Amino acid sequence: xxxxxxxxxxxxxxxxxxxxxxxxxxxxxxxxxxxxxxxxxxxxxxxxxxxxxxxxxxxxxxxxxxxxxxxxxxxxxxxxxxxxxxxxxxxxxxxxxxxxxxxxxxxxxxxxxxxxxxxxxxxxxxxxxxxxxxxxxxxxxxxxxxxxxxxxxxxxxxxxxxxxxxxxxxxxxxxxxxxxxxxxxxxxxxxxxxxxxxxxxxxxxxxxxxxxxxxxxxxxxxxxxxxxxxxxxxxxxxxxxxxxxxxxxxxxxxxxxxxxxxxxxxxxxxxxxxxxxxxxxxxxxxxxxxxxxxxxxxxxxxxxxxxxxxxxxxxxxxxxxxxxxxxxxxxxxxxxxxxxxxxxxxxxxxxxxxxxxxxxxxxxxxxxxxxxxxxxxxxxxxxxxxxxxxxxxxxxxxxxxxxxxxxxxxxxxxxxxxxxxxxxxxxxxxxxxxxxxxxxxxxxxxxxxxxxxxxxxxxxxxxxxxxxxxxxxxxxxxxxxxxxxxxxxxxxxxxxxxxxxxxxxxx
Numbered sequence: 102x103x104x105x106x107x108x109x110x111x112x113x114x115x116x117x118x119x120x121x122x123x124x125x126x127x128x129x130x131x132x133x134x135x136x137x138x139x140x141x142x143x144x145x146x147x148x149x150x151x152x153x154x155x156x157x158x159x160x161x162x163x164x165x166x167x168x169x170x171x172x173x174x175x176x177x178x179x180x181x182x183x184x185x186x187x188x189x190x191x192x193x194x195x196x197x198x199x200x201x202x203x204x205x206x207x208x209x210x211x212x213x214x215x216x217x218x219x220x221x222x223x224x225x226x227x228x229x230x231x232x233x234x235x236x237x238x239x240x241x242x243x244x245x246x247x248x249x250x251x252x253x254x255x256x257x258x259x260x261x262x263x264x265x266x267x268x269x270x271x272x273x274x275x276x277x278x279x280x281x282x283x284x285x286x287x288x289x290x291x292x293x294x295x296x297x298x299x300x301x302x303x304x305x306x307x308x309x310x311x312x313x314x315x316x317x318x319x320x321x322x323x324x325x326x327x328x329x330x331x332x333x334x335x336x337x338x339x340x341x342x343x344x345x346x347x348x349x350x351x352x353x354x355x356x357x358x359x360x361x362x363x364x365x366x367x368x369x370x371x372x373x374x375x376x377x378x379x380x381x382x383x384x385x386x387x388x389x390x391x392x393x394x395x396x397x398x399x400x401x402x403x404x405x406x407x408x409x410x411x412x413x414x415x416x417x418x419x420x421x422x423x424x425x426x427x428x429x430x431x432x433x434x435x436x437x438x439x440x441x442x443x444x445x446x447x448x449x450x451x452x453x454x455x456x457x458x459x460x461x462x463x464x465x466x467x468x469x470x471x472x473x474x475x476x477x478x479x480x481x482x483x484x485x486x487x488x489x490x491x492x493x494x495x496x497x498x499x500x501x502x503x504x505x506x507x508x509x510x511x512x513x514x515x516x517x518x519x520x521x522x523x524x525x526x527x528x529x530x531x532x533x534x535x536x537x538x539x540x541x542x543x544x545x546x547x548x549x550x551x552x553x554x555x556x557x558x559x560x561x562x563x564x565x566x567x568x569x570x571x572x573x574x575x576x577x578x579x580x581x582x583x584x585x586x587x588x589x590x591x592x593x594x595x596x597x598x599x600x601x602x603x604x605x606x607x608x
Contacts (some may be wrong), residue, residue, distance in 0.1 A: 103203040104122065104125030104127075105123065105273050107171075108169055108305070108308075109281050112167060112300075113167065114166060114168060114169045115169070118137070118170075119152065119308075120317070121307065122173050126173055128149055129172075133152045133173045133187070134188050135147070136199040137163055137169035139212055143199055147274045149187065149381070155342075158507055168336065168387060170189050170201045174187060180345070180526065182417065184596065188202065189280065190234045194238065196250065198274070200232040200233075203269075203272075205269055206268035207506055207569055207576070212232050212265065214408070232489065233270060237262055237274065240261040241258040243261070243274075255344055263287055263345055267571050269290035271291040280335040283295075283331070284331040285329065285330060286328065286329070287348065290507050290508075293310060293325065295310070295367075296320030306338065308318045312367045328350065351369060351554075354558070357373075358373055358508060360406055363411060364377060370554065371548055374409055374552050376472055378412075378413045379413075379547035384495055385417040385418050387539065388418075392537065396464045397464075399420070399422070399425070400421065400422050400467060401461075401465070403476070404452075424455070424603060426452050456487045462490055463492075464484055464489045465493045466533075468496055491499070492534055495532065495536070495537045501563060502519045502520055502565065503562050524536050541560065543599070
C-alpha cells in the first residue's frame with residue numbers, strides 16, 4: 102500500500118508535495134520521494150524513512166519547479182529495501198516521465214519478459230511499478246508515432262496499458278513538457294481523486310490517493326477518478342479526461358474502509374468515518390446475538406482505526422466506553438512491519454495500558470481486523486497484566502483467511518491466524534475468553550449503506566475471490582516463495598538525489 106500525489110501548480114510545488122505526503126503518511130512508512138520539473142530538468146530525491154526524516158532543507162532547495170509527483174511507500178512481498186525501489190521512478194524515453202504508483206500488478210513478471218524481448222526496454226529493479234512505467238512509456242511512444250503527444254495519443258496509450266496490465270494500479274505520471282497524466286485500473290481497486298485550487302496566478306490541480314491530502318493542502322475536492330479513466334492536466338491547467346477501459350466496473354478494496362484510509366477521507370462517495378460507524382452498528386448486532394451483554398463491563402478500542410466502530414458499538418448496546426489503551430504515534434503499523442519479532446516488540450512500544458480502566462473488569466476489546474494475530478495476542482496479555490477479569494475480543498472485519506495480491510502485504514496463508522482455525526480456536530490462540538467477528542456481508546453493507554451504487558467490493562483477503570481472474574494456486578505459491586526469500590535487511594543509504602535533463606540531446 103502506498104500514497105501518491107501529483108500537482109500542477111502556479112508556483113513552487115516542493116512544499117506542497119511535502120505537506121501532501123505528510124497527510125498520506127499512514128499509507129506507507131518505509132520510504133518517501135518527491136520529483137519536480139523546472140525548465141528542461143527533472144529533480145528528484147527519495148530515501149527510506151518517514152517524510153519528516155527523509156527531506157532536509159538542502160533536499161527541498163534542490164526540488165524547484167511548478168509541477169511534480171510524490172509517493173510514500175511500504176513494500177509488498179519480495180520487494181527490496183534498496184533505495185532504487187523507492188519512488189518516483191524515471192525514464193528518459195520517449196518523453197521523460199516521472200512516475201508514482203499505488204497498487205500491485207499480478208502479471209508483472211510476464212510483462213517484464215515482454216518488455217525485454219519485444220519492446221526492447223530494460224528494467225533495473227524487481228519492482229512491478231518500474232514495469233508499469235515502462236509499459237506506459239512504450240505505449241506513449243507507439244501512440245505518438247515517435248513525434249509528439251496530444252490528448253488522443255495519451256488516452257490511446259492508457260487504453261493500451263489497460264489491455265496489457267492486470268492487477269491494481271492508481272498512477273500519477275509527470276510527462277516532460279506536457280503535464281500530469283493520472284489513471285486508475287478498470288476495477289478501481291486503489292483510490293485516486295482530483296482537487297482544484299484557485300490562485301491569483303491561475304488554477305492549480307492536485308491528484309492524490311485520498312481526499313485528505315487535497316483538503317489538508319487547501320484544495321477543494323472535485324471528484325474521484327473513475328475506474329479505467331485517464332485524466333490529463335496540461336501545464337496551463339487545462340484538464341481533460343476519457344474513459345479508456347472497455348468494461349470498467351467500480352470494485353474498490355474493502356480494506357481501505359476498514360483499515361488503511363484516514364477516517365476524514367472521502368472515497369468513491371463514501372465517508373470512511375461513517376463507514377466505520379456503520380461497521381460498529383452491524384458488529385454490535387452480531388455481538389448481541391452471540392454474547393451475554395451483562396457479562397461486559399466496558400468497551401475499549403484498540404487505537405486508532407477501530408475507534409469509530411467501538412464507539413458506535415458501545416452506544417448501540419448501551420455499554421460503557423473507555424479509552425484504556427494509549428498509543429505512541431511514533432511507532433509504525435505492526436502488520437506491515439517486516440519480521441514477526443519486530444512486530445511483537447513494536448506492539449509493546451506502541452501501546453500502553455491505563456491500569457484503572459482494566460482492573461477487575463470484564464473488557465471487550467474492539468479492533469478493526471485481525472491479520473497475523475500478533476497485535477491481538479500481545480494486547481490481550483497486556484489487558485490481563487493490567488488486571489482485567491475477562492478479556493473479550495471483537496473484530497470489525499471478518500476473518501482474514503486468504504493472501505492479498507493487490508498491494509496489501511499479506512501474501513502467505515500460513516502467516517494468517519484465521520487460516521485453518523475456527524473462531525473458537527482463534528480466540529484460544531490470541532488468549533481471549535471469547536471472540537466475535539463481523540460477517541462479510543454486514544461489513545460490505547456498512548459501506549453500501551452510504552453509497553448504494555457500490556454493488557461489489559474487492560474482498561479477496563476475506564473470501565478468496567480475485568476479481569482480475571488470473572490468480573492461481575501456482576501464482577500464490579510463487580508469491581509465498583518470493584516473500585520467504587526476501588530478508589528485507591539490506592543496508593540502507595542516505596537517499597538518492599537526482600537532477601535529470603530531459604532535452605533530446607541530454608543523455
